Amino acid sequence: MTVEDAPAVLSIYSDPLVVRDMGEGPLKTIDEAEEMITFMNDLFDENAAFRWGIVRREDDTLIGSCGYNGWETVRGFQGRDRL
Numbered sequence: 001m002t003v004e005d006a007p008a009v010l011s012i013y014s015d016p017l018v019v020r021d022m023g024e025g026p027l028k029t030i031d032e033a034e035e036m037i038t039f040m041n042d043l044f045d046e047n048a049a050f051r052w053g054i055v056r057r058e059d060d061t062l063i064g065s066c067g068y069n070g071w072e073t074v075r076g077f078q079g080r081d082r083l
Helices: 003-013 030-045
Strands: 050-056 061-068
Touching: 003 030, 003 061, 030 050
Parallel strands: none
Antiparallel strands: 050 061
16 A cells, blocks of 8 residues: 555544454544555565555555564474474
8 A cells, every 4th residue: 555545544444343453543634544554564564564455446446455464484383393
């Protein structure tokens, strides 16, 4: 997502039902939406988390997002041979 998606991000993440399990309150301003996009993109740049925008094919409008809130490339199993 880019900052151009901020109005759509604000629309989505200002809904209390959408954010109820995220540990954060609903977004209230376009600045908060832009900060959220920047934060998610920074995490992507650090290979720490991945979030993609879901867009409607007909008009390329952002309608949601999905992704991984955390990403580990190496994980030890502390002595376990198998999962």
